[in-house]
Amino acid sequence: MLTKRRAALLGLVVDEYIDTATPVSSRALAARHGLGVSTATIRSELARLEDEGYIAQPHTSAGRVPLDRGYRLYVEEIMAEEPVGLNEQRTIAHQFHQAEPRLDDWLGLAATLLAGSVTNIAVIARPQGQDVRLRHVQLVELTADSVLVVAVLEDGRVLQRIASLGQPVDQDALAVLARRLSARLVGSDAAAGRVLAEELAGDEQRIALATAELLDESHQAGETYVEGLRAALEQPEFSSVQRMLEAVRHLQAYELLHTLPDPQQIGRGATRVVIGHENGSPWLQDWSMVVSAFGDRDGAVGTIAVLGPTRMRYGYTIPRVRYVAALISSLLERMHR
Amino acid sequence: MLTKRRAALLGLVVDEYIDTATPVSSRALAARHGLGVSTATIRSELARLEDEGYIAQPHTSAGRVPLDRGYRLYVEEIMAEEPVGLNEQRTIAHQFHQAEPRLDDWLGLAATLLAGSVTNIAVIARPQGQDVRLRHVQLVELTADSVLVVAVLEDGRVLQRIASLGQPVDQDALAVLARRLSARLVGSDAAAGRVLAEELAGDEQRIALATAELLDESHQAGETYVEGLRAALEQPEFSSVQRMLEAVRHLQAYELLHTLPDPQQIGRGATRVVIGHENGSPWLQDWSMVVSAFGDRDGAVGTIAVLGPTRMRYGYTIPRVRYVAALISSLLERMHR
């Protein structure tokens, strides 16, 4: 059974360790926080916490270090969140309102701001293979023999692709074709585009195919934004070349993408913390993730996460991830409206 | 005076050092390359090369390491280039032809391919503040009260921006406005766009302003593509945490941008090698750069560079940088045609 005192003590150990990155001794705890008991008492309590699997000592004559289980309890029951202050909120929101109203720009900006704010790695992803539907197609004459296909997707992205033609087309024919494409393809996906292309021929077919490819691309793209590598690497956990190289090796967009939880399972507004071994990948054994999802009222469309050593300022990071996710969601809704 | 034999010896020292990353001893030289002389002779020649400032020894009982001056001579007179094989050319060119015909995509791809090929950092930049002119404007109706402004630039980029309107516009009015914008703005820049906006009012003004902003953006963007950090960091020069952190700290896009030479001064088809202290920045003292420029027949529009430790495979890197730059130039020309 975990007494109240031991839980509080665990909280102090985690706080202290997050702060100093060195094993926490009974003396340090007694000195920094005026607990009414002696170091000997603290030691016996620490021993109990160790028995229960919350903390451990790296070697006999060292202080205590939190284990994943300790962090888990800390995150769920003990820690105090440090809410995002009004000023901070304003500073962040301001930057978004100054940026281009484009999802891609927003996500890049969000990654940068978030990484800077929590001095860890921020990962933002639109998941792959998601069902993205077409909201709008337009054809723009570029040169005599090429046409720009512009597709607006339901999630607000605008994609474009150049289709080169066999022969010149006139503006009117394009307008007709655009209407036809819209009529058939709005609300559907690449497969429908390819079916339609089959029915057409010549340049019309090319354009329809380009549209289908555009929709394909929207699937696969799943652009991932990763920022904050530098800040993360400055932390003491990477003070050896091997650890550092290993981190740099694994922190590739495509690898991260597969380790992020599915945004659908998290739900908008919620945050989830994944600690150490709870991550599937072996290389993430001593990393933690704070994950949230963003999207418009139709559901979650992407994941926003902060990645860092398990020794992470959870109480500080979690509200900030949540805030940025909520901000993007609200921007998305405003854009769609 | 540098005799022929000493020059050849310098070449061997550099080759060997590039290969092994450890100071080169007289014995190693005698063993690997069947020079017809003994190690004692080699030693005395090495001593002369040291007097002349081409090489140095890190400490008394160590072999020789090339100095910047040694690399310089090596690059200019001694080294043998390793040309890009036909197969390699085909593999690379193939990937470009498969990619979207979009400058941004090409540059990203080029950075990735180049970095992989030379296992160092590839930096590709379109320089900022360059005079980009408009080739084409089109307006696309998105929703009742928003219009997508699509601008095609002379360098082949397609930019877009959403302008929201005060009241619904009909397709015909848009077409008229698009023609007017084109008539006035093709071949000119953001300033002209703003002048035109002054003459208009209401939604027309908004759209003209959006167009001007688009042209502004094209100036500032100066997108920089940096790839290959991981591969570079695996090299032995970064075997200490400080060196590694320093590298990661400085390798930020905006910082690199300012250290790249002006593409105009290099000229298309040419390559320039900047070795160690020849770089302005103090942190680049033991880095080298192989730089080339790309562009269409109207001139150079961007820089393509490989960045790595001074101990770099120059003979291998230079032809590859040149090849990729030429490839992009030819793709650009084909696109503009």
Add this chain to the structure above:
DNA sequence: TCTAGCACTCTCGGGTGGCGAGTGCTAACC
């Protein structure tokens, strides 16, 4: 139940010595 005291364990940093790699120098040789 808490505390003071104490023996014990383990890391970390500094100092030492031997080893090996390479060099420069010198004297002899072609």
Add this chain to the structure above:
DNA sequence: GGTTAGCACTCGCCACCCGAGAGTGCTAGA
């Protein structure tokens, strides 16, 4: 004069040892 063999010398690297310090667990007593 250029080349070579031999040798003394220098210096970095590494393994090893040792002492100091930090921190613990245990025990006996309040």
